[in-house]
Amino acid sequence: MTHRSDAKQQQRRLPPRQAAFIGLATGVLLLLLIGWEMNVAHEEDERLARARTATTADMMNEWVSSLLATSEHSLREILGLYRLNQAGQIEPSVLVDLLKRRRDSVDIWEDVALVDAQGYVLASTRPMEASRFELGSSAFLAPLVLESSSAASPAVSTLYWSEAVGQLRVLHALRIESPEEGVEGLVLARLDPALFEGLMERLSLGPGTSLALVDSSPRVIAQRVFGIDGSTAAAPGAHVATPQLLDFLGSDVTRDSWVRKSPVDDNRRLFSARKVTGTDWVVLAGEDTTLYLADWWRRFWALVLGWVAMVLMGAVALRHYHHLYAAEKELRRHRNRLATEVEQRTEAQRVSELEAAQLKIAAMAFETHLGMFIADADNRIVQVNSTFTAITGYSAEEVLGCNPSVLNSGRHDAAFYRHLWHSLQENGTWQGEVWNQRKNGEIYLQWLTISVVRNDKDEITHYVATLSDITQRKAAEQEIHQLAFYDALTGLPNRRLLIDRLEASLKDTRRDSQYTAVMFIDLDNFKTINDSLGHYLGDALLQAVAQRLDDIVRDSDTVARLGGDEFVVMLHELGNDSEHAVRHAESIASKLLVALSQPIRVHEHTLQVSGSIGITLFGFGEVSVSDILQQADLAMYQAKASGRNALRFFDPEMQAVVVDRARMEGDLRQALHNEELRLYYQSQVNADGCIIGVEALVRWEHPARGMVSPAEFIPLAEENNLIGPIGTWVLETACRQLARWAQSSTTEALDIAVNVSPNQFRQVGFVEEVQQILERTGADPRRLKLEVTETLLMEEVEDVRSRMETLRCMGIRFSLDDFGTGYSSLAYLKRLPLDQLKIDQSFVRDVLEDPADAAIVRTVISLAHSLELDVIAEGVETEAHRQWLFHHGCVAYQGYLFSRPCPVAELALDAH
Numbered sequence: 049m050t051h052r053s054d055a056k057q058q059q060r061r062l063p064p065r066q067a068a069f070i071g072l073a074t075g076v077l078l079l080l081l082i083g084w085e086m087n088v089a090h091e092e093d094e095r096l097a098r099a100r101t102a103t104t105a106d107m108m109n110e111w112v113s114s115l116l117a118t119s120e121h122s123l124r125e126i127l128g129l130y131r132l133n134q135a136g137q138i139e140p141s142v143l144v145d146l147l148k149r150r151r152d153s154v155d156i157w158e159d160v161a162l163v164d165a166q167g168y169v170l171a172s173t174r175p176m177e178a179s180r181f182e183l184g185s186s187a188f189l190a191p192l193v194l195e196s197s198s199a200a201s202p203a204v205s206t207l208y209w210s211e212a213v214g215q216l217r218v219l220h221a222l223r224i225e226s227p228e229e230g231v232e233g234l235v236l237a238r239l240d241p242a243l244f245e246g247l248m249e250r251l252s253l254g255p256g257t258s259l260a261l262v263d264s265s266p267r268v269i270a271q272r273v274f275g276i277d278g279s280t281a282a283a284p285g286a287h288v289a290t291p292q293l294l295d296f297l298g299s300d301v302t303r304d305s306w307v308r309k310s311p312v313d314d315n316r317r318l319f320s321a322r323k324v325t326g327t328d329w330v331v332l333a334g335e336d337t338t339l340y341l342a343d344w345w346r347r348f349w350a351l352v353l354g355w356v357a358m359v360l361m362g363a364v365a366l367r368h369y370h371h372l373y374a375a376e377k378e379l380r381r382h383r384n385r386l387a388t389e390v391e392q393r394t395e396a397q398r399v400s401e402l403e404a405a406q407l408k409i410a411a412m413a414f415e416t417h418l419g420m421f422i423a424d425a426d427n428r429i430v431q432v433n434s435t436f437t438a439i440t441g442y443s444a445e446e447v448l449g450c451n452p453s454v455l456n457s458g459r460h461d462a463a464f465y466r467h468l469w470h471s472l473q474e475n476g477t478w479q480g481e482v483w484n485q486r487k488n489g490e491i492y493l494q495w496l497t498i499s500v501v502r503n504d505k506d507e508i509t510h511y512v513a514t515l516s517d518i519t520q521r522k523a524a525e526q527e528i529h530q531l532a533f534y535d536a537l538t539g540l541p542n543r544r545l546l547i548d549r550l551e552a553s554l555k556d557t558r559r560d561s562q563y564t565a566v567m568f569i570d571l572d573n574f575k576t577i578n579d580s581l582g583h584y585l586g587d588a589l590l591q592a593v594a595q596r597l598d599d600i601v602r603d604s605d606t607v608a609r610l611g612g613d614e615f616v617v618m619l620h621e622l623g624n625d626s627e628h629a630v631r632h633a634e635s636i637a638s639k640l641l642v643a644l645s646q647p648i649r650v651h652e653h654t655l656q657v658s659g660s661i662g663i664t665l666f667g668f669g670e671v672s673v674s675d676i677l678q679q680a681d682l683a684m685y686q687a688k689a690s691g692r693n694a695l696r697f698f699d700p701e702m703q704a705v706v707v708d709r710a711r712m713e714g715d716l717r718q719a720l721h722n723e724e725l726r727l728y729y730q731s732q733v734n735a736d737g738c739i740i741g742v743e744a745l746v747r748w749e750h751p752a753r754g755m756v757s758p759a760e761f762i763p764l765a766e767e768n769n770l771i772g773p774i775g776t777w778v779l780e781t782a783c784r785q786l787a788r789w790a791q792s793s794t795t796e797a798l799d800i801a802v803n804v805s806p807n808q809f810r811q812v813g814f815v816e817e818v819q820q821i822l823e824r825t826g827a828d829p830r831r832l833k834l835e836v837t838e839t840l841l842m843e844e845v846e847d848v849r850s851r852m853e854t855l856r857c858m859g860i861r862f863s864l865d866d867f868g869t870g871y872s873s874l875a876y877l878k879r880l881p882l883d884q885l886k887i888d889q890s891f892v893r894d895v896l897e898d899p900a901d902a903a904i905v906r907t908v909i910s911l912a913h914s915l916e917l918d919v920i921a922e923g924v925e926t927e928a929h930r931q932w933l934f935h936h937g938c939v940a941y942q943g944y945l946f947s948r949p950c951p952v953a954e955l956a957l958d959a960h
C-alpha cells in the first residue's frame with residue numbers, strides 16, 4: 049500500500065528536467081517583467097524630463113517673445129516719430145533726443161537708428177554710427193528693403209559682426225513703407241546678446257539643465273548651463289548645427305524634442321526646442337540624461353541583482369530538488385513515508401523562496417523616485433516608501449495607521465476635498481496640485497495622484513497615492529513669469545505687462561464707458577545723479593521712487609517702469625464725466641510731483657529729484673495702445689519743456705503745439721543774438737491829452753513768423769530762463785532812450801514804464817544790474833518807472849519790499865500793473881513802496897456797460913487817492929471811456945484812443 053502510494057506520488061511529482069524547465073521559464077518571465085517595468089519607468093522618467101524642459105522652453109520662449117514684443121512696440125513708436133519728423137513736426141535734434149529716450153527705456157536695446165532705403169543713417173543714438181549701412185550686402189537687411197513681399201512686421205537678424213561696436217550683435221528691424229513711396233527705409237535696433245545671457249543667469253533652474261537661444265544659422269546667441277561641474281556654456285557665435293536642430297529649423301513645426309550629445313560639452317541631454325514666436329530663433333532647454341535617469345539606473349541595478357539572486361536561489365533549489373528526487377527514488381521502497389515528508393517540506397521551501405524573491409522585487413519597485421503611500425479602505429496609511437519620507441519628513445513608523453490628513457496644510461477648503469473624494473468614487477482616480485505641510489511645518493506644493501484599488505466584488509480595498517514635490521518647478525515658473533512681466537530692479541510691472549493691462553483697459557472702457565488716465569513720468573535730473581554718484585546709488589534711487597509712486601495710487605491702479613528713469617502710472621475707472629476724470633488725474637499727478645520732490649535718503653546720501661508728468665485720458669473713441677503711450681510721452685515732453693517739475697495734459701492739438709513750442713524755444717534763444725527784438729512804445733497821456741510818458745513794450749520780429757506778441761513769447765522766456773537776458777535788453781534799450789530824450793527840452797520830462805516780470809525781479813543781482821544799466825546809459829532814474837504785477841507780491845514779501853526800497857532810494861518809481869485781476873491785498877498796498885496803480889484794461893473795456901466793472905474801477909481810483917498813489921487806466925479805446933474815467937477822478941490814460949504801441953520814431957511826441 050505504502051509502496052503503491054509512493055509510486056503514485058513519484059509519478060505525480062515533476063521530474064527534475066521539467067522542474068528545471070519551469071524554473072527557467074519563470075526566470076525568463078520575471079526578466080521580461082523587469083524589462084517591461086524598466087521600459088515603462090524609463091519612458092515615464094523621460095516623459096517627466098521632457099515635460100520639465102518643455103515648460104522651461106515655453107517659458108523662455110514667452111520671455112524672449114515678450115522682450116521682442118516690447119522692442120517691436122518701441123520700433124513702431126519710433127516709426128510714428130519718423131512720420132512726425134517727415135511732416136516737419138519734429139526737429140532732427142528733438143528726434144535724436146526722443147530716439148535716445150526710447151532706447152533708454154527698452155532694456156534690450158543698445159542703440160537705435162533710422163536709415164533710408166539706401167542705408168544712409170537719418171538719425172542714430174550712436175554719435176559715431178557709420179553714415180551708411182550696406183543694406184544690399186547684408187543677407188538680412190537686403191530683403192527688407194528690396195522685396196516687397198517681405199513682412200511688414202519687424203524681423204530679427206542672425207548674429208553678425210558689428211563694426212561699430214567691434215562685437216557680435218543682432219538687429220531688430222522694422223520696415224518704413226507707405227503705399228505711395230514703397231519702402232522708405234528701416235528702423236533698426238541693435239541688441240547685445242550678452243543681455244539674454246545676463247537674464248538667463250538670473251534663473252535658478254535645477255542642476256543638469258541648460259538653456260540656449262540660437263539663431264537660424266544656427267549659432268548660439270546666448271547659453272547657460274546650470275549646476276553641473278565640468279559643463280560649459282558656449283560663447284555667443286558658436287555653431288551648434290546638429291542634424292536634429294537643422295531638421296527642426298527647416299521644418300514647419302514650432303516645437304520638438306530629442307535626445308543627443310550636446311555639441312557644446314558632449315554631455316548627453318534631452319532637448320526641448322521651441323521656435324521663438326514670430327522669428328526664426330530657437331529656444332533650446334536641455335536636461336542631462338545622467339541626472340534625470342539616475343533613479344532609473346539605481347532601480348535597474350537593484351532589480352537585476354534581485355533577479356540574479358532569485359535565479360541563483362532557484363538554481364540551488366532545483367539542484368536540491370534534483371538530489372532529493374534521486375534520493376527519494378533510492379529510498380522509495382524503504383522510506384516512503386519519510387521521503388513524502390521531505391518532499392513536502394522541499395516543496396514548501398521552494399514556494400516560499402520563490403514568493404520571497406517576488407516580494408523583494410515588488411518592494412524594490414515601490415521604492416521609486418516618486419513619494420508613495422498606500423491607505424486601506426478606512427483611509428489609514430498602511431505603507432509608505434522612502435521618497436515619501438524624504439518629501440514629507442515623516443518616517444513610516446510615524447504615519448502608519450494615520451489618516452493622510454496628517455499632511456494637510458489648511459490651505460484648501462472643505463469643497464476642495466469633497467471634489468477630490470467625489471472624483472475618486474466616480475472615476476477611481478484623482479490628480480492635481482495640493483498644498484501640503486511637511487513635518488517641520490513648511491508648506492509646499494505637490495502633484496498628487498490617487499488611484500482606487502478594488503477587489504473582485506468591486507469593493508474598495510486600498511488607495512494608492514503618488515506624490516512629487518513641485519515647489520521648485522513652480523518657483524522657477526514664477527521666477528520666469530516675474531522676469532517676463534516685471535521689472536527686475538523695482539519689481540514693478542514692465543512695459544510688456546503695462547501694454548497687456550492697457551489693452552485690457554481699452555476693452556473694459558469700451559464696454560463700461562469709463563475714463564482711464566495714463567501718466568508718463570520722467571525724472572528730471574536722474575541722469576546727472578546716476579552719472580555723478582554711480583549706478584549703485586542710481587538704482588537705489590529708482591527703487592525709492594518706485595515705492596513712492598506705488599504708495600500714492602490705489603492698489604487697483606498700475607505703476608509700471610518702462611526702463612531708465614521712465615515710469616507710467618495708469619489710473620483706472622475714473623468715471624464717465626470727462627471733467628471729473630481730468631480733475632482726479634490732475635490731483636493724483638500733483639501728489640506724485642510733491643512726493644517725488646521730497647528729499648530721498650539713499651545710502652548716507654540725501655538726494656533731491658523732481659519729475660515731469662504727461663497725462664492722457666482715454667475712454668471714448670477709437671485709440672490704440674501705441675497712440676496712448678505716444679500721447680502721454682509727448683505731453684510729458686511738454687511738461688519737461690515747460691520748466692520741469694510740471695504736469696501737462698495731452699489734447700488733439702497738443703502734439704503740434706508741443707513741436708511748435710519746442711521750435712519757438714530754440715528760435716527765442718537765438719533772437720537776442722540775431723538782434724530780432726524790437727522795443728515799441730505806447731504813450732501815456734494826462735487829462736489834457738498831453739504825453740507824460742510811455743510804456744515800453746517788447747516785440748520779436750521773427751524771420752518767418754513776423755511780429756510775435758510778447759503775450760506769446762514772454763511766458764516761454766519765463767519757463768526757459770530766458771527772461772533774464774531779454775529783460776536786461778529791454779531795460780537797457782529803454783534807459784538809452786531816456787538818456788537820448790534827456791538831451792531835448794521837448795522830451796526830457798517824459799517817463800518810461802518798463803515791465804519787469806516776477807522771475808526777473810527775483811533774480812540774484814537784479815538791483816545791482818539796474819544800477820549798472822543806469823550808470824552805463826546815463827539815464828535819469830527819476831524818469832524810470834518799473835511796472836510790477838501782483839503775483840510778485842505773493843511770495844517773500846520782505847525781500848521784495850527791501851529790493852523795491854533800494855531801487856526807490858535811487859529815484860526809480862513803481863507802478864502796480866493789472867491791479868484788481870489777482871490777489872489785490874490791501875495789506876501789501878500799504879506796506880510796499882508803490883507810486884502808481886494801473887487799472888487793468890479788462891475792467892476799462894466794459895466800464896460803461898458792466899456795473900460790476902464800473903464799481904471796481906471806482907474803488908481802485910478811490911483806493912489810490914486814499915493811499916496817495918497815482919492812478920492810470922490802460923485799455924482806453926474810446927472818448928466815452930476817457931470821459932467816464934475823468935468824471936470819476938482818473939486823469940492819466942493809456943490806450944488805442946491815443947496811440948498803439950509803435951517804434952520810437954513813430955511816436956507823436958509833438959503832442960507833448
Ligand SMILES: Nc1nc2c(ncn2[C@@H]2O[C@H](COP(=O)(O)O[C@H]3[C@@H](O)[C@H](n4cnc5c(=O)[nH]c(N)nc54)O[C@@H]3COP(=O)(O)O)[C@@H](O)[C@H]2O)c(=O)[nH]1
Nearest residue numbers: 745746757758759762778803804805923924925943944949
Ligand atoms: N516782462 C515783460 N513783459 C512785457 C514786455 N513787453 C510786453 N510785455 C507784456 O506782454 C503782454 C502783452 O503785451 P502787448 O501785446 O504789448 O500788449 C500791451 C498793449 O499793446 C495792450 N494795450 C494797450 N492799450 C490797449 C488798448 O486800448 N486796447 C487793447 N486791447 N490793448 C491795449 O496792453 C498791453 C499792455 O499791458 P500792460 O503791460 O499790462 O500795461 C503784457 O502783459 C505786457 O505786460 C516786456 O518787455 N517785459
